[in-house]
Amino acid sequence: MRRAGPVWSDGRMDTLPDLSESVRARLAEEWNAWLCTVRPDGSAHVTPVWFVYEDGTWWVGTDASAVKVRNLRGEPRVSLALENGTHPVVAEGTASLTGDFPPPVVAAFAAKYDWDVTAPTRPGVGRVLLRVPVRRWLLAGTAQ
Template identity: 70%
Template sequence: MSDPVNEPESAVRLRLAEEKNVWLCTVRPDGSAHVTPVWFVCRGSRWWIGADHGSVKVGNIRKEPRVSLALEDGRFPVVAEGDASLIRDGFPREVVAAFERKYGWDVSAPTRPGGKRVLLEVRVRRWLLAGTAQ
């Protein structure tokens, strides 16, 4: 298990750079979990996720910022817990560029007419599993 203050090991960092999807778990107002696969980029102990401002996950984060993230491969799990912040304007250029390189996608562009994008910044509090099942 990686130390929660430090970045994960190099093999985990490589997976975070290459894997396309992560499962994001937010907390609904009634306390139940809302789990959805999302595209992401990860820099150190910060994850970045693009979302529509009207999505369930964004509404949940407005009320409860604690989230969990898990890569899809359960044989070599990578799971982190953190606190999410919503960035409504002024997306960091390096994050927008990272999404473009990884997915060929402008994370700041609305996905539907009249829609508005937000960027979720998740600061990792602790790594629960970092590539080794426990």
Template identity: 65%
Template sequence: MSDLVTPLGPAVRARLAREKNVWLCTVRPDGSAHVTPVWFVFERARWWIGTDTGSVKIANIEADPRVSLALEDGRSPVVAEGDATLHRAEFPADIVSAFAAKYAWDVTTPEKPTTGRVLLEIPVRRWLLTGTAQ
């Protein structure tokens, strides 16, 4: 599936670079939503999110890769929809560097010593910006 080509304005690009959290919504096996705030970087026209292997979001994505993402400010909505791909072994060096620059955080290090790390790659299928589906 190719990315939807949507020119993002400078204000949206600035928010994607500046904002620390995005709400990630995955689909539980019973069809209900699982929503959680996560750190992210937006690079290569994709959302990137790091998490531990045992998380609920990973189990949900393994069963159904459809996700939605929403920045926290509801006054000027930035919402995206896409399908997540899981990276379990090799994390792209530029993405690891982007997390380090934004958060002073090594996205490859597990939060718990008994788990591994997964990197989510989410190309945007559809943007909903300021209430307008594109």
């Protein structure tokens, strides 16, 4: 079973797979994902991040001055992967940055990590959210 995904600016609609209960549970329970962004020189920048996943979208909180944020300003396409390589869960999407923190997302980070995603981690450095709607999944070795 597939469900409708985002509608692209050119009017076409992508489709995304319905995720299995085990994948949904991992997205809800696992603490870390690997976020891959692209540096200005074209090389990959991979970093572990805390995340929440809701309705086809990954949310990642970070300092506004982070390398990943600078990379996204030049190239917004990203990949996110859960840590278990035996049963891969990899998502591709286009990230957007926002200084707005939707209350349900803030609550989800608090529930999952006992952490205020809006709170600065360094003096004088603001926080932002990366919003990554899934464009494509790689699940158990199959691109979908």
